[in-house]
Structures are given as C-alpha cells and as structure tokens.
Amino acid sequence: MKILAFDTSNVALSVAVLDNEHLLATQTTNIKRNHSSQLMPIIDQTIKTSGLDINDIDRIVVAEGPGSYTGLRIAVTTAKTLAYAVNAELIGVSSLALLAQNDTQDGIVAPFFNARQGNVFAGIYEKKGSKLTTLVEDQHISFEDLLNHINQIGKPVNFITTDFEDFRESIENTLVVPSSHLDGWNALPNAYFLGLMGLKKNELENVYTAVPQYLRVTEAERNWKDQHPNDVRSGSYVRQID
Amino acid sequence: MGTSKLILAIESSCDETSVAVVKNGNEILSNFIATQIDSHQRFGGVVPEVASRHHIEQITLGIDQALKKAAVEPDDLDAVAVTYGPGLVGALLVGVSAAKSFAYAHNLPLIPVNHMAGHIYAARFVKPIVFPSLALLVSGGHTELVYMPAENVFKIIGETRDDAAGEAYDKIGRVLGMKYPAGKNIDELAHQGHDTFNFPRAMEHDDNFDFSFSGLKSAFINTVHHADQIGEELDRKDLAASFQQSVVDVIVSKTKRACEQLDIKQLILAGGVAANQGLRETLDSMIKKDLPELDFVKAPLKLCGDNGAMIGAAGYVAMQHGESADLTLNADPSLEFDWEPDAVR
Ligand SMILES: [Zn+2]
Numbered sequence: 001m002k003i004l005a006f007d008t009s010n011v012a013l014s015v016a017v018l019d020n021e022h023l024l025a026t027q028t029t030n031i032k033r034n035h036s037s038q039l040m041p042i043i044d045q046t047i048k049t050s051g052l053d054i055n056d057i058d059r060i061v062v063a064e065g066p067g068s069y070t071g072l073r074i075a076v077t078t079a080k081t082l083a084y085a086v087n088a089e090l091i092g093v094s095s096l097a098l099l100a101q102n103d104t105q106d107g108i109v110a111p112f113f114n115a116r117q118g119n120v121f122a123g124i125y126e127k128k129g130s131k132l133t134t135l136v137e138d139q140h141i142s143f144e145d146l147l148n149h150i151n152q153i154g155k156p157v158n159f160i161t162t163d164f165e166d167f168r169e170s171i172e173n174t175l176v177v178p179s180s181h182l183d184g185w186n187a188l189p190n191a192y193f194l195g196l197m198g199l200k201k202n203e204l205e206n207v208y209t210a211v212p213q214y215l216r217v218t219e220a221e222r223n224w225k226d227q228h229p230n231d232v233r234s235g236s237y238v239r240q241i242d
Numbered sequence: 243m244g245t246s247k248l249i250l251a252i253e254s255s256c257d258e259t260s261v262a263v264v265k266n267g268n269e270i271l272s273n274f275i276a277t278q279i280d281s282h283q284r285f286g287g288v289v290p291e292v293a294s295r296h297h298i299e300q301i302t303l304g305i306d307q308a309l310k311k312a313a314v315e316p317d318d319l320d321a322v323a324v325t326y327g328p329g330l331v332g333a334l335l336v337g338v339s340a341a342k343s344f345a346y347a348h349n350l351p352l353i354p355v356n357h358m359a360g361h362i363y364a365a366r367f368v369k370p371i372v373f374p375s376l377a378l379l380v381s382g383g384h385t386e387l388v389y390m391p392a393e394n395v396f397k398i399i400g401e402t403r404d405d406a407a408g409e410a411y412d413k414i415g416r417v418l419g420m421k422y423p424a425g426k427n428i429d430e431l432a433h434q435g436h437d438t439f440n441f442p443r444a445m446e447h448d449d450n451f452d453f454s455f456s457g458l459k460s461a462f463i464n465t466v467h468h469a470d471q472i473g474e475e476l477d478r479k480d481l482a483a484s485f486q487q488s489v490v491d492v493i494v495s496k497t498k499r500a501c502e503q504l505d506i507k508q509l510i511l512a513g514g515v516a517a518n519q520g521l522r523e524t525l526d527s528m529i530k531k532d533l534p535e536l537d538f539v540k541a542p543l544k545l546c547g548d549n550g551a552m553i554g555a556a557g558y559v560a561m562q563h564g565e566s567a568d569l570t571l572n573a574d575p576s577l578e579f580d581w582e583p584d585a586v587r
Contacts, residue, residue, distance in 0.1 A: 034572055036335055036339065036573060037570040037571075040343070041569045041570055044346065054346060069291065069332070073294055073298060073335055073339070077298055077301060077340050077343070078342070078343045080301075081305070081339070081347075082343045084302045084306065085343060085348060208302050210302075218291045220284075220285045220291070220292055221284075221292065224285060236299070237281030237296070238276050238280070239277055240276045240277075242260075242549075
C-alpha cells in the first residue's frame with residue numbers, strides 16, 4: 001500500500017510517502033511560513049522523490065487536529081480533496097497522538113500545544129512500544145487541570161511540546177510526579193510516524209464529511225448556545241440552494 | 243466542438259460554498275451552491291471562523307455534485323478556476339486548497355480569479371461584454387465603479403470610503419429588528435413606502451466617483467433612536483423607502499456621471515445588492531431617459547449572489563489571456579483591482 005501522510009497542525013510542516021512500513025521520502029520544515037503556499041509543492045516534491053505519481057497513492061493520512069485552525073483547515077481540505085480526486089482511502093489521526101510517537105521509551109506521555117490564556121490542547125497516553133493507549137482524551141483544557149490529571153495517574157510523565165518554556169514554572173509548582181520533556185526538534189511531528197499510524201488504522205474517513213478535530217466550538221457558537229439553551233437544530237445549518 | 247473549454251470553478255470567499263462547471267465562459271452546466279445564511283443568522287452577521295468551518299463540510303461534496311450534475315468527468319475538464327481574493331482568509335483558503343489539490347491530482351491548469359471580476363462576468367451569461375465597459379459593483383463588502391477599457395483589464399475609478407451599500411442595509415436592518423441579511427426585506431418594505439425623511443445624499447455632487455454610506459446610516463439610526471426616546475412611532479415603510487432612495491440616488495447619479503464622462507459602450511450591474519429591485523428599476527429608467535444609446539446589462543438575479551459559475555466565466559477570460567497559478571497559490575483576502583480614479587478626467 002502506498003501512503004501519503006502530512007501534518008500542518010502547527011508551525012512545522014511534515015510530509016512523508018510510504019510503501020507500507022517502508023519510508024520512501026519525507027520532508028519536514030519548521031519555519032513560520034504559510035502552509036497554504038508550502039503544502040502542495042512539498043507534497044509534489046516528496047511524491048516525485050519517491051518515484052511515484054499522486055495517482056499511485058492508495059491511502060492519505062492526515063493529522064486532523066487539534067492545532068492551529070488555519071493549519072488544520074489547509075491539511076484536511078487538501079487531504080479530503082486529494083483522496084476524493086485520486087480515489088484514495090482517507091484516514092485521520094490525532095496530531096497529539098502523533099507527537100506521542102516521538103517518545104522512544106515506554107510510559108506516560110503528555111503531548112500538548114499552547115492554546116493561550118493558560119489553556120492547552122492536550123491528551124494523556126500510555127506508550128508500550130509503538131502501541132498507544134489513551135488515558136485522557138485529547139481536549140482543550142486549562143494547564144492546571146492537565147497537571148491534576150497527571151498527578152492523579154501518579155506515574156512519571158514525559159511532556160512533548162515545543163511550548164515547554166511557557167509552562168515550566170507551572171509544572172515545577174504543581175506537579176507531584178517526576179517529569180521529563182521532549183522539546184525542540186524532538187517535539188516536531190514526524191509524518192513517517194503518521195503514515196505508520198494510518199497504515200494500522202482501520203476506520204476510514206468519509207471524503208465528503210471529514211472535518212478537522214478542532215476540539216473547540218467557536219466563541220460565537222458558544223455564546224449563542226448559552227443564550228439559546230433550548231434551540232436545538234437537527235441537521236446542518238448549511239443549505240444547498242442550487 | 244474540439245475547441246470548447248470546460249472549467250471547474252470554485253468559490254468560497256464568504257458564506258457560500260459554490261462549485262460550477264462552465265463551458266466556454268458563458269454556458270452553465272452546473273452550479274452547486276450551499277449557503278450558510280441560516281448559520282450566520284444566529285449571530286446577526288457572518289462569523290469568519292464559523293464560515294471557514296462550514297466550507298470544509300461542503301467543498302468535496304460540491305465538487306462531486308457539480309461534476310455529476312454537469313455529467314462531466316475530470317478528464318473532460320480544461321482547467322480549474324478558483325477565487326483567491328478578496329474575502330475572508332479562512333474561507334478563501336478552503337477553496338484555494340481544494341482547487342490546488344484537484345488541479346494537481348488531475349494535472350489541470352489552475353486559474354486564479356479575483357472575486358470581483360467574477361461578479362462582473364456574471365453578466366457574460368446574459369450577453370457578451372463590449373469594451374470599453376463600466377461595471378457598477380454593489381455588494382455586502384463592496385461598492386465600486388470599475389472601468390474596463392479592454393477585456394481582462396479592470397480599473398477602479400470610484401469606491402466607498404466607509405461602509406459598502408450592502409453593509410449599510412444590514413446595519414439599519416438590525417435597527418429595524420430584521421434578520422440578517424436585511425437587504426431583501428428593506429427592498430420590499432421600501433416599495434410600499436415613500437421617501438418622507440429625506441436622508442442625506444453623501445458626496446452626491448462631489449467631483450469624484452467615490453461613495454459614502456456611514457453618514458446616511460448614522461442619520462437613519464439617530465432618527466429612529468430619537469423617535470424611540472420621545473415615544474413616537476415612525477412608519478417603517480417610509481423609513482425603508484427613504485433609506486433606499488438615498489442609497490439609490492447617490493449610486494445612480496454617480497454612475498450616470500461616470501457613464502457620461504467615459505466613452506463606454508456598456509454598463510454592467512453586478513454584485514449581491516444588484517438584486518435590489520429599487521436599484522435595478524431606477525437605473526433602468528435613468529438609462530432610458532438620459533443614456534438611451536448605452537447598452538445596460540444586469541447580472542441575472544440568480545447570479546448576483548456569490549456563485550461558482552461567475553468564477554468560471556471570469557476564469558475562462560483569464561485563461562484566454564494566459565493567466566495561471568502554480569501550486570504555491572495562496573489566498574489574498576485584500577486583493578483589489580488597480581485603482582485609477584483619473585481614468586476619466
Ligand atoms: Zn461577492
């Protein structure tokens with residue numbers, strides 16, 4: 001099976017092409033550049049370097065979130081349109097679970113992204129080899145609550161994040177279990193791992209209905225729901241008129 | 243028919259996800275449109291993040307539906323055209339990402355289209371554009387006069403200095419307790435009332451082709467608030483009629499002057515507010531009376547709002563002129579035509 005995998009959920013952009021477990025080519029950038037301009041050319045280069053054509057791809061694996069809303073939109077729109085256009089299977093993988101794969105040792109892993117105002121997008125996983133078990137689902141959570149979850153689990157934790165320094169003090173003050181962390185290069189997404197995760201996953205996404213996992217409703221919708229608790233609409237707010 | 247060109251055109255700049263298949267820039271084979279109005283109505287206006295999220299829900303379905311309805315296979319297509327600006331950046335990015343992906347997968351040329359050129363070229367489905375031509379573009383985001391000395395050349399000679407006309411409609415609609423978008427409601431109400439309030443006609447006689455609607459909006463709001471304070475009930479029909487007359491008077495008199503000063507053969511009315519009956523009728527009668535030689539083309543009512551077909555029409559012309567983009571194409575939310583206010587003098 002030929003696989004194209006990519007992640008643009010944060011500043012880094014990572015693309016890989018695999019033939020089953022075998023890596024053919026990969027490229028990762030970590031520059032604050034526009035993913036919209038960069039993603040397709042890098043996909044094209046990576047596929048060409050692999051000696052393949054986009055039409056050879058059997059499965060497309062995308063990091064579906066959480067992360068930057070703009071980055072997720074570019075990745076998921078590109079993934080679902082490519083999958084539709086070349087009739088490939090579409091697989092979505094958590095961008096946090098992907099980061100957890102960077103941990104080379106077994107144990108508790110807590111990948112997270114800074115979501116500002118003291119909040120993070122985070123999940124807590126237990127890693128055994130390449131097998132991940134979810135202990136706390138990916139969510140938008142205050143950093144304090146994340147640390148409470150980790151304290152409750154009561155085992156040493158390995159944080160994976162490029163935003164470690166923003167939370168160092170908070171960790172030192174609140175965490176009661178031993179901790180370590182991966183940051184910098186070690187906390188960047190690796191699309192090769194994404195491809196491997198997508199290879200093992202059996203739940204296919206529908207190319208029409210697939211959307212990013214934002215893990216957060218918009219502020220406008222949150223406010224509206226607060227003001228209209230009984231106004232429940234069944235079905236979509238979008239209507240086809242032609 | 244070997245020379246006929248088929249374009250798949252994608253539009254997602256605001257709150258409509260639309261994908262069309264257009265033949266030779268003037269024949270619509272399909273025009274899928276999914277509107278988000280019901281969603282944004284909750285918030286009284288378009289919320290960009292919500293709009294972007296809805297576009298992703300619809301985009302692949304839209305491409306598929308457009309192709310199926312047109313009974314066209316990807317291999318039959320000659321190009322993919324897409325709106326890359328102006329508009330909401332997150333919304334534009336969905337269309338641009340999808341267009342690039344589809345064009346790449348099927349090895350098709352990618353044609354970047356200015357959304358405003360699309361609005362103008364909606365007229366192409368009525369009849370060919372004759373140059374030099376002048377377009378009056380009126381929508382929720384724009385009010386501008388665009389001079390087109392030749393095909394594929396667009397020069398702004400005047401535009402709004404503050405609110406777009408459509409924006410002013412929505413704002414006063416809110417004051418009258420109307421649902422977003424209010425344009426159609428106000429238009430209908432205006433037809434039942436009379437211009438009794440005589441609101442200001444800003445910049446009507448200034449020596450330029452710019453517009454301003456914020457003064458009118460304030461005058462309207464002050465009138466309503468003042469009446470509320472003293473417990474006086476104002477006639478909503480007359481309020482709507484007076485507001486609309488002021489907007490229409492300014493637009494029509496500036497347009498008339500531009501038509502007279504430019505040596506144009508055709509006037510095109512396009513954009514979301516081009517569906518406004520008051521504006522259509524007043525322009526019709528002004529041209530009949532003052533500029534009987536001028537060819538006046540109104541974008542079809544169904545194509546005044548945002549749609550993929552108009553992008554396919556503009557994309558066809560851009561393609562004839564050798565325009566194309568590579569895979570680095572990005573959204574440009576503040577894309578504008580060249581600004582040339584002195585084209586007339
Ligand atoms: Zn528009």
